[in-house]
Amino acid sequence: MADDKKDLLGPTGEHVRRNVTRIREARGLTKKELADRTAELGRPIPPLGVSRVEAGTRRVDADDLVVLAVALDVSPSSLLLPLDDREGVLVEVTGAGQVLASAAWDWLDGRGRLGGNPGTDLRPTLDYEQFGRPPGRRPISDEVAQLLPQALSVYGRTDG
Helix, strand or coil: CCHHHHCCCHHHHHHHHHHHHHHHHHCCCCHHHHHHHHHCCCCCCHHHHHHHHHCCCCCCCHHHHHHHHHHHCCHHHHHCCCCCCCCCCCCECCCCCCHHHHHHHHHHHCCCCCCCCCCCCHHHHHHHHHCCCHHHHHCCCCHHHHHHHHHHHCCCCCCC
16 A cells, blocks of 8 residues: 555655655754754654655655755755756656756756757747746846847847
């Protein structure tokens, strides 16, 4: 029965459970100590819950993910992917399938889209910036983005 529940986790859930264990152990924390930290932060995950997260028999929702990241003193993104971004390494990302680990990390770090080539996919890249990043964190300002389609047409490009 536990295997059936474990099979319900997708690839990202598997990364989360492995990373919680890896980081908790690297920090020298017991499951109880991690549970105590989550309780102190106002989103209690009891020791049995931590055990189940690590065993893959308890799903982690968005609030759990964030409190675990705060309690472990890491970024939420560090729980979502394997700790590997070597050249050519592929990782499984829920909804995207196998992608280069470096591209997945860039995406989680807000550095770019998960797919597409910025040199040929300008409109989706601009949309990514507009809908997925606050104005002060966009590498291309709104003003420049509005001028790009006109500038591209001058140079014979139509991807804007």
